[in-house]
Amino acid sequence: MxxxxxxxxxxxxxxxxxxxxxxxxxxxxxxxxxxxxDGADLPWHRVLRANGTPAEHLVTKQLELLRSEGVPSANGRVDLRAYRWDGS
DNA sequence: ATCCTGACTGCCC
DNA sequence: TGGGCAGCCAGGA
Incomplete structure (x- = not known):
């Protein structure tokens, strides 16, 4: 996992x-x-909720990290349609 | 063993 | 669009 x-x-x-x-x-x-x-050493910032928004506690930091990786976060959330991992 | 809590989801009004 | 509700797993009191 x-x-x-x-x-x-x-x-x-x-x-x-x-x-x-x-x-x-x-x-x-x-x-x-x-x-x-156990997520301290994992890229947990790439894991969002079903609607593309991160958990309340992390919103700020998570979006910041994603943004620095090239994942544009619009209006506090990410465009899942375009950046959702397909599983491979 | 029971109850509570939490970085969740999907379904149904 | 928005809110309520029921499953789900694990750990601590």
Whole structure:
């Protein structure tokens, strides 16, 4: 699972649901939980919610990091249609 | 064993 | 568009 998150290409993002699916996690919540505990060394900033917005606590920092990677965040959220990770 | 909480999602008004 | 509701997993009190 941690490997899955780490595999997310730069300049790309994925939803908790996606990561959960690719990583074999049974529920998205598990992803958030793991990330909050073991996500320190992972590109967690590339993981967003289903609507393209990051979690309240991270909004600022996450969008900043993404922006520096080439992922334009419009109006506090990312354009999933264009930057969503396809899983490969 | 039970209850609460949390970086979530999808479905249904 | 926006809000409510029920599943989900793990760890701590």
């Amino acid at each position: 941690r490997a899955t998150v780490a595999a997310i290409p730069e300049g790309t993002v994925a939803t908790y649901g996606d990561v959960a699916s690719y990583a074999g996690a049974t529920t998205p919540r598990l992803i958030g939980r793991i990330l909050s505990e």
